[in-house]
Amino acid sequence: MKNFLLITSIILISRISVIAQVEVELFEDQINHTINKNIYGHFAEHLGRCIYDGFYVGEDNTTIPHKNGVRLDVIEALRDLEIPVLRWPGGCFADTYHWKDGVGPKNKRPTIVNQWWGGVVEDNSFGTHDFLNMCEVLGAEPYLAANVGSGTVKELADWVQYVNHDGISPMAKWRKENGRDKPWNVKYWGVGNEMWGCGGNMTPEYYANLYKQYATFMVDWSNSAGLYRIASGASDNDYHWTEIMMRDIPKHLIEAIALHSYAVIDWNDKGSATAFNESQYFTTMERALNMETLVTKHSAIMDKYDPEKEIALFVDEWGGWYNVEEGTNPGFLYQQNTMRDAMIAGTTLNIFNNHADRVKMANLAQTINVLQAVLLTKEEKLVLTPTYHVMNMYKVHQDAKLIPVSLNNNTSYEMGGKSLPAVSVSASLNDKGEVHISLVNIHVTKSVKVDLLLTDLKAKSITGQILSSDHLQDHNTFDNPSKISQVSFSSFKKRKEKLEVSIPQASVIVLKIK
Template sequence: MKKLFTAAFFLSAVLSLSAQQKSTITLASQDNAPTINKHIYGHFAEHLGRCIYDGFYVGENSKIPNTNGVRNDIIVALKDLGIPNLRWPGGCFADTYHWKDGIGPKDERPTMVNQWWGGTTEDNSFGTHDFLDLCEILGTEPYLAANVGSGTVKEFTDWVQYVNHSGKSPMSDLRKKNSREKAWGVSIWGVGNEMWGCGGNMTPEYYANLFKQYSTFMSDWDNTNKLFRIASGANVADYHWTEVLMRDIPKNLIEGVALHSYSFVTWEKKGSSTKFNEEQYFATMETALKMEELVTKHSEIMDKYDPAKKIALIVDEWGGWYDVEEGTNPGFLYQQNTMRDAMIAGTTLNIFNNHSDRVRMANLAQTVNVLQAVILTKGDKMLLTPTYHVMHLYKVHQDAKLIPIKVDSPEYKFGDKKLSAISASASVKDGKTHISLVNIHAKDKITVDIDLAKLNLKDFTAKIISSSKLQDHNTFENPNAITPKDFKDFKFKKGTLSVTLPPFSVVVLESK
């Protein structure tokens, strides 16, 4: 009995030690640090499933409280989130969308079939005016993804003229006929989407020539609203695509190059959004953390042709992608949002923050009811997901000056694979310093020691997002199961802040 007790005690001690791993973070000089562009915290609203119709837009005659057909509760939530930009109307949908079908009297607009997402028939009741007016209400910049795949240069440039020309012209006259006197002044334009795939299955060389053509004919008309032209960029690790665009497109014709990358178990077997095991969780985080390598390598290629970093890397589609919820249309991409998604959001945003010298815009896919959404709706009910709460905590980094850091992280191991368990980023703005920390380990709490001696900081407060199980999520019956809470498991001594992070948790610290 004594030997059994001793063995059990020893095992307990070992497990206790393994569950109290240590990490250190060192803050570097801020002298040449970039500003974290607020547009890194952008969002994406595609005509896909229930994102627009029965998501954002319920119609002016809905019993659900709305403003011009857009749900008031969504407006309030997104204003509180402080979204800096919103991408629309796609995605793959963009290269089948003809914008003139979505203007004028709603009862006279033609219908269309959404060939990419579920084959549904749409009535075009949510169009250019609806979207741009929504952006004005939200105080966010519109990002229009325009049709290259099935459109023409004239159709594209007519749209630019319609929304931007303030004087007299055919398209501004048409806008005024449709009851909008003032031009919206849209700066951010995507020249097609995923041209390597749903945008036309093009080679990068062919698309680079097309981009030059479209970009040449785009105009800001009165030189008061300089256009930010974004080229359809690479799919994940297609570095050749980035190489060709940077090599072949003159720098006076382009402001941004896009990149798309999603997180999943495997592309063929994505698995459930809520019924997953640790092996599937680990595999998903492996693809999420791959973003560090993707951003680094695409940036290195861009540095060869643009050492001054004038052209931005735009990650305008990112997030978790799983099988749709049981009983829902496979083409609608509706999935739940768990603590796993909070881990994806926290680590990915840390990566973008730390690479903000080149990454100056990003768009989570997608805002409402699609993929890694920040908002889910069901009838008149609405809930905010764990991803929403992470982005809400992280909004303090928008337009803040990056504090470069070095993270010495313990490993999160599963089988013969391993990942860094700790992710972090830091910034300062308006006299406040913020440090965002993520522990992705599924089982172990980790104490992070942060050397703050150079910054002379003290009096920290903190918020945490955590739960008892990775699979935990908010439901319409219990919409506040996961929300940010006050966090106090840290101490400050002799210039070192020691923070003990629970397994799979996100913490944001603030010091004034």
């Protein structure tokens, strides 16, 4: 007999006085895939105050506690978040970055003009050793994005040898001279970034040929090093790009293909991060929920050429993108983080979880002080954003077994003649036998009454956490850093095999059943 959970939700839909029913079945007898922990990855670009003044405050800083220049409060927060992988140094910056400028004595490193982000001059004081050593401290796998747009094949091949070679070689010798004896054994390598845009404005056919050249010289023919070579993938719904990558690149030269998609209201006017109305919120969520369509359609193209699903899909840039905060550098992309961002994070992560058969990594853009950041810093202060708390709640899904879900008759969140599903859900089973169910209600005004039927699930104990606030525009500030945080959730009643749950409007809930 199949195990399943049945969620029945009866609410009055906003603007339509109709009773709607939501049913969600969880099929424990159909578990086939693991939710790769790297779906909960992050992205750190040399952009604005993400690296400098975010992660890195310098080794000579005497006012902010640090380890080798990396803020200790950042280390603590990200270790608590259990971040599995961190992508660096870009982004668009990657295809202007020459890694050899960032190694060796810091007082001898050349400067660089960050032509993409604000035109600021950087001193290359944060380079390969700093990043890879920091990843070791964080317990995160590094993901290096290589320079294809303005670099060379030899430059990338040398970088692979520098960080990974454990024998006698010119680059290994140089690494040891620079203070690192053993290699870092970096697994994940992006072969360029956004080659359709800031990486070189290339056609997919041209880039596919260029990719093959770079990938060939990264490792030997058998790829005995076990590298994950990641092709620069499509933007949003450019399905032709994915088609060409899958058609033209042989399987022995590629392990993953990327996808970038942001929840943007309008690229010409992205709107305020905090002073937005419900219509703007609705449009943002429409864009965020479109990730389901994007992942489904790109995966279908990949299935044509790779039915065994040997090539992974990495959504290595995603998140909300708004206008910068007033008075900040437009090139620094600094924005606040509200409950709207929590809705984006919760629904998007549910989508990735449910596509665990193909999606093996995702990298939120970006970690600190840029776009949909999980951390904000100001001098000695640090703020955990609502997005941080969602990812902290969801970390229970990392490397757990995906429980397939079937959601029928989802109630609608409607506006302007458009309709969005109000409820989002994913579920997993960990190696302790615990089931975790993550639920999101994106509706602004209506709570959801849920009947959770525990038919074949032996629920000895049930606990929960919730993230919510009075207004979607609410956010944490340096003066009030704890306005929004995850708290215990107990708005449920157990009645035999049924659990009655109330999900407030605009909230994220994670239940643990064991």
